[in-house]
Amino acid sequence: KQWYQRRVAITAGIEDELDNERNQKQRLEKARNELEAQIAAYEDQIEEAGGANSAATELCRRREEEIAKLRKDKEGAELEAQEQADASKRKFNDVQNQLEDAEDMLRKYKAKAKKEKSTDCDSALIPLL
Numbered sequence: 001k002q003w004y005q006r007r008v009a010i011t012a013g014i015e016d017e018l019d020n021e022r023n024q025k026q027r028l029e030k031a032r033n034e035l036e037a038q039i040a041a042y043e044d045q046i047e048e049a050g051g052a053n054s055a056a057t058e059l060c061r062r063r064e065e066e067i068a069k070l071r072k073d074k075e076g077a078e079l080e081a082q083e084q085a086d087a088s089k090r091k092f093n094d095v096q097n098q099l100e101d102a103e104d105m106l107r108k109y110k111a112k113a114k115k116e117k118s119t120d121c122d123s124a125l126i127p128l129l
Helices: 002-049 054-127
Strands: none
Touching: 002 054
């Protein structure tokens, strides 16, 4: 019973972590989409500017730098999200393995107790015969 309660608590904790991870992934995905939209908008603006004069060329250069920065930020956010997802998966698998080991141990103890009980009952019946 205590093992079951512990397992439920661990499972609830894992589910909370997974919910947090999903929420964070959604936020990162939204940010990534916004960054991609900004990149597309800047690329459109760069194409429209066309570099007709030196002022337009300078504007294009600045926007290209901004786009490069946004891409770098996006890649960093994606890498961070992947690292967090991998860490959560490893932690989940570790906990799952621990739970499986505990479950196997409980089965063995139960079988041993049942065998001992059966042996005790058999030895208690022998004097009656």
